[in-house]
Amino acid sequence: MLVLDESAMQETRRGLILITTGPGKGKTTAAMGTALRAVGNGMRVLMLQFLKGSWHYGELDAVEAFGGNWVMKQMGRGFVKIGGAETDPVDIRMVDAAWDEARAAILSGEWDMVVLDEINYAISYGMLDPERVAETLRAKPEMVHVILTGRNAHPSLVELADTVTEMREVKHAYQKGILAQRGIEY
Ligand code: ATP
Numbered sequence: 001m002l003v004l005d006e007s008a009m010q011e012t013r014r015g016l017i018l019i020t021t022g023p024g025k026g027k028t029t030a031a032m033g034t035a036l037r038a039v040g041n042g043m044r045v046l047m048l049q050f051l052k053g054s055w056h057y058g059e060l061d062a063v064e065a066f067g068g069n070w071v072m073k074q075m076g077r078g079f080v081k082i083g084g085a086e087t088d089p090v091d092i093r094m095v096d097a098a099w100d101e102a103r104a105a106i107l108s109g110e111w112d113m114v115v116l117d118e119i120n121y122a123i124s125y126g127m128l129d130p131e132r133v134a135e136t137l138r139a140k141p142e143m144v145h146v147i148l149t150g151r152n153a154h155p156s157l158v159e160l161a162d163t164v165t166e167m168r169e170v171k172h173a174y175q176k177g178i179l180a181q182r183g184i185e186y
């Protein structure tokens with residue numbers, strides 16, 4: 001139980017940069033939990049999913065219940081072929097477009113929270129320059145919260161963030177040969 005002084009909280013309200021990273025499961029779902037909390041506080045949330053696209057996730061239908069207060073968009077193809085010259089230019093263009101939309105959304109001030117789901121993968125695969133992201137995060141409107149998810153968060157973004165959580169894998173059902181389950185993975 002927390003005892004909070006609401007008048008003090010109002011004065012200290014500010015936008016934060018959060019990162020969920022690491023090899024354990026729960027990065028995207030943690031971001032969605034935070035988004036749910038924000039929407040419940042009357043805030044407007046935009047969640048852009050980098051790289052995701054081919055799978056239909058349950059959350060896409062669930063967030064429709066929140067109308068324009070919580071919008072979730074898949075910006076990729078759901079798979080990426082990576083590795084130097086092997087990286088498909090189509091995927092790079094999709095990441096570029098996703099980033100343009102993310103940047104505009106953050107800077108517009110129209111959204112109280114912007115979730116950049118799996119953006120850390122796009123950066124670590126060399127598809128997006130972390131300096132472009134850092135530049136926008138430094139210029140973001142004061143009150144906007146931004147959440148970045150995905151393994152291997154770039155050190156410069158970790159440095160810039162206020163709250164960084166690393167998911168540690170203790171065990172995962174996949175290791176027993178159990179494939180992705182409805183309601184748990186999608
Ligand atoms: P979730 O979306 O469940 O919160 P996540 O965002 O932490 O997971 P991602 O790296 O985005 O994880 O990977 C997404 C998918 O990979 C999920 O279906 C998840 O169950 C699976 N996954 C995550 N961690 C592991 C792991 N350590 N071993 C095997 N599969 C994993």
Ligand code: MG
Pocket residue numbers: 027028029118149150
């Ligand atoms: Mg994820």
